[in-house]
Amino acid sequence: MEPESDSLEASETRRLFGHRLARIAAAWRREIDIDLRTFGLTDATWRPIYYLNFSATAMRQTDLARSLSLEAPSLVRLLDVLEKRGYVVRETDEEDRRSKLVSITDEGRQVAALVSRVADEVTARLTAAISDQELDECGRVLDRVEQAVQAHRELASPAPLPRRDTGAGKEE
Structure with a gap:
């Protein structure tokens, strides 16, 4: 094979990697969603509960929206449903009274x-034909991709502006 052809194949492999990763992630979530529908849960309702369960403390609504890739108004409507079901509670953030903190309830847990x-169960089903060694290797590759994403975000993010003291005992 010619070097130029090798380069084109490598370029195509890299180009398709992200597309395949996104497609697999969506299919994986769909599999979980299908299995959870028998319990009256949808992708919209189980994902916030799943994320909140991993948080040791209450989470700001804005942070939860960002984690779930949802717009704030969509999350508010969803949290209304989850709160009515007794899965979450919302409280005013004492540090920033404009913000709401969301926490999971015992029923939500x-x-x-x-x-x-x-x-x-979905993970076991989808990875049954894959060896532990292959999964470890894939995990290392995904870790490196995640690290590259994080490094890019840090380089692209502007440094936060320093807060200034107004002298009134409150920062602006």
Whole structure:
């Protein structure tokens, strides 16, 4: 094979990598979603519960929206539903009274345990024909991609502006 041809194949492999990764992630989530529908949960309802379960403390609504790639108004409507079901509670953030903190309830943790169990079953089903060694190798590759994303974000993000003291005992 000619060097130029090798370069084109490598370029095509790299070009398709992100597309395949996104497609697989969406398909994986769809598999979990299908299995959870029997419990009355949808992708929209189980994902916030799943994320909140991993948080040791209450989470700001804006941070949760960002984690879920949702617009704030969409998350507010979703949290209304989850709060009515008793899975989450929202409280005013004492540090910033304009913000709401979201935390998972005990009932929400039970649902999160169900979601985790179903996610584990989907994982076992989808990876049954893959060796532990292959999964470890794939994990290392994904770790490197994630590190590259983080490094790019850090380089692209402007440094936060320093807060200034107004002398009134409050920072602006």
